[in-house]
Amino acid sequence: MKGIVLNRTLADKIALEEVILPDLKKDEVLVKIKAAALNHRDEWCRVGLYPNLKDGVVLGSDGSGIVESVGSEVDIEWKGKEVIINPALYWGPNQAVQSKEFEILGMPRNGTLAEFVIVPADRLFEKPSHLSFEQAAALPLAGLTAFRALVYQGEIKSGRKVLITGIGGGVAQFAFQFALAFGAEVYVSSSKPEKIHRAMEQGALGGYNYLEATWTENALAETGGFDLIIDGAAGSGLNDLVAVTKPGGRIVFYGATQGNPGKIEARRIFWNQLKVIGTTMGSDEDFRQMIAFVKDKKIVPVVDSVFSFEDAVKAFDRMRVGAQSGKIVLTP
Structure with a gap:
């Protein structure tokens, strides 16, 4: 598959490259990405201002898409569903603060700026029906x-x-x-x-x-x-x-x-x-409440612009100078 990876040997520090998908674990799902959105975190990774950076990692925390396949212990009903992904991993049981193991999708593990992404099945939520894939992709981390x-x-x-x-x-x-x-x-x-x-x-x-x-x-x-x-x-x-x-x-x-x-x-x-x-990101309970609130109030995320993966550098540059009003979205 193709993905936008960190490559600090290049002038632009990112590139659209071939990435090998690992085998699906029993509690994971493979999501075909329809849209992904940028966060400042992605630009900070690009310019070296984020800890524990690794070249070759697919960037991106926000994504929406369709479940392509599921692990052996995942409910088969997820297959074919339109979903958004909670990018907060390993928050832990304490609502007040994240655990020491907490991490965010997109660094150090592969993120959503790719044709496919593998995530634990418990990160999936059904996409609110009133949102397009682009609007849904804009929601997770910032929302x-x-x-x-x-x-x-x-x-x-x-x-x-x-x-x-x-x-x-x-x-x-x-x-x-x-x-x-x-x-x-x-x-x-x-x-x-x-x-x-x-x-x-x-x-x-x-x-x-x-x-x-x-x-x-x-x-x-x-x-x-x-x-x-x-x-x-x-x-x-x-x-x-x-x-x-x-x-x-x-x-x-x-x-x-x-x-x-x-x-x-x-x-x-x-x-x-x-x-x-x-405050930082949010717990699994925060995410559940946020999705329910968005559905109930029919909130529509503001999408500033949509770029193709091939134009990723232009999208990152727009974020870097703060030209956007709303979320910058990329599509495969």
Whole structure:
């Protein structure tokens, strides 16, 4: 089969190459990929910013497709079904935190950017019928991360004021859609005015350009502060988020694309009794709840663009410069 593999000897660091499929184990399934989606994790692997990298590994965590064959201990009823894949492996029994064995599909084991992928059968979920393969492929990793951040860590409720930072990115876009579906009053931030404008067309009550020096003052004047903030950047901007969080509020962050903050406004955090919470991906229970929520609310993931596997470098480059609004999808 063909797959998009990490190859750090090349200028582009990735290539569409022939990959040998291993034998199917008794508890595994072979899925014919119809669509796969990119995450920042894939680009970090490409540029060497992810641990335990191995050349020749198929990248990609998100995928949807059709079950081609099943292992000897897998229910034969799965064969031929349209599915999406939970890319979180070995979370473990503790809902509060992942196990030491936790890993994500796509590194170090082969991922979804290939014609076929082999996964444990318990990673399969039936594809929501209202979604295309491309839309379904956009959902798993970013959708799971956003859902856990909002529900388990953020304890979102209807009527709460919620700020989603970095709107346009995959997790942020899902957090935005989910928060709206929960009945929250949703606001966004971005450095790109066009992304703020698009979010307001989709239901955001307001938006802020975090490059503007007065954005925190404007946000406080307009909203009185936020009950919950979902952030993937951290960095020096974390103190701005502390400044616009209501007393007793929560800041949940799922990434640190801007690195560590130079300093933390500790006094403001403890005096206002804020909760600053980290979150990563999600448990099997989070994934089940997320799929049920998507089906119930008929949520449709935002697909920014669709590329062929042959144009993978263009797709990765689009993610690298942050040009997307929604998920970038690839098809075999």
